[in-house]
Amino acid sequence: MFLLRLLPVFWALSVRADFFHFDSISNVSTYYFNYIYCNIWEGECQPNQDDATQQVPARDLWPGFPQDYIRMLNEWYCSLGQCCESGDCRITNNITGLARDLQQKLHGQHLAQAVVLKAVQGFIENPDSNKPLTLSFHGWSGTGKNFVARIVADNLYRDGVKSECVRLFIAPFHFPHVRLVDVYKGQLREAIRDMVLRCPQTLFIFDEAEKLHPGLIDAIKPYMDHYDNVDGVNYRRAIFLFLSNIGGAAINEVALDFWHSGQNREDIGMEDLEHRLRADAMEAQGGFSQSQLLSGHLIDFFVPFLPLEYRHVKRCARDAYLARGIQPIEATLDEVAKAMLYVPKEEKLFSAQGCKSIPQRINFFLP
Numbered sequence: 001m002f003l004l005r006l007l008p009v010f011w012a013l014s015v016r017a018d019f020f021h022f023d024s025i026s027n028v029s030t031y032y033f034n035y036i037y038c039n040i041w042e043g044e045c046q047p048n049q050d051d052a053t054q055q056v057p058a059r060d061l062w063p064g065f066p067q068d069y070i071r072m073l074n075e076w077y078c079s080l081g082q083c084c085e086s087g088d089c090r091i092t093n094n095i096t097g098l099a100r101d102l103q104q105k106l107h108g109q110h111l112a113q114a115v116v117l118k119a120v121q122g123f124i125e126n127p128d129s130n131k132p133l134t135l136s137f138h139g140w141s142g143t144g145k146n147f148v149a150r151i152v153a154d155n156l157y158r159d160g161v162k163s164e165c166v167r168l169f170i171a172p173f174h175f176p177h178v179r180l181v182d183v184y185k186g187q188l189r190e191a192i193r194d195m196v197l198r199c200p201q202t203l204f205i206f207d208e209a210e211k212l213h214p215g216l217i218d219a220i221k222p223y224m225d226h227y228d229n230v231d232g233v234n235y236r237r238a239i240f241l242f243l244s245n246i247g248g249a250a251i252n253e254v255a256l257d258f259w260h261s262g263q264n265r266e267d268i269g270m271e272d273l274e275h276r277l278r279a280d281a282m283e284a285q286g287g288f289s290q291s292q293l294l295s296g297h298l299i300d301f302f303v304p305f306l307p308l309e310y311r312h313v314k315r316c317a318r319d320a321y322l323a324r325g326i327q328p329i330e331a332t333l334d335e336v337a338k339a340m341l342y343v344p345k346e347e348k349l350f351s352a353q354g355c356k357s358i359p360q361r362i363n364f365f366l367p
Helices: 002-019 022-040 067-079 095-105 110-124 145-156 178-198 214-224 248-260 270-283 310-323 330-338 358-365
Strands: 133-139 166-170 203-207 239-244 301-305
Touching (some): 110 301, 133 270, 248 270, 270 301, 330 358
Parallel strands (some): 133 239, 133 301, 203 239
């Protein structure tokens, strides 16, 4: 019934086009008709690259047009979930939620909590950034790198990592063969360009980045640089996250030194680690050391993820139980934490697997 009420609106759009700004009204009419055809009647259609960023037109484009018609059209469009204050319903940029999730869900990573929040918040709140935001996450497996990437996606985008504004690349999975590097370069460039055209603020995650071929990194280097545009496209609102195990040994060494000297791990600062991570990245085997990503100083922050201790593993176990709707007792959490392997051999201070296998391990402790 509501669509029937809209028929006079579309009729009026076509009849009165000569009296108003024809281009604006024609574009709007086409936009709404296309939306009905593609999404309501499920017609076969190819999305135009501009559709993803096209917004409901402002009223100042409709001088003299009956306001009742405009109100009815916008109410209908917004009722379909395609209209919101941000202008793009796919992008939420919930900085408050990001801060809360980093504080409550991420354990033992005070540096990552602070750096990621400040970097992302600063980037989001500065629409005139001179380059995309590029962060490089470093640390042992299971310390939370993928977890933080997911938290960022969940709070910046309505659909989280499933959003059409988010793209995950896993180096050995998506780019397994060295002989096909030239093919991968073209595919990667095309994927990044297509994503940015579809979504004004995009998130690219490169997992196991140390296994990327240097040619691949150099291929996407222009998209992370200080350029107004590349191939006529503006990439300055993109976010790049590189996740790797590079520097894990250096991070653990610093954490162990602090423990031996009786200092709290929370006293470890970025000044204790960031320069070491940069040096390790420059010397590591793989794409980082041989690419222009480091020599061009395009990584904004090297984010260290510290090795997790017994107390952090217990917190991870608690979260895993609560996620299943189970309120665990301390004795059970201790059993789960004790079942993990700890290193170094003498101190047995750090979980060798971090919290990576905790959700699976609690199955053995369920009644």
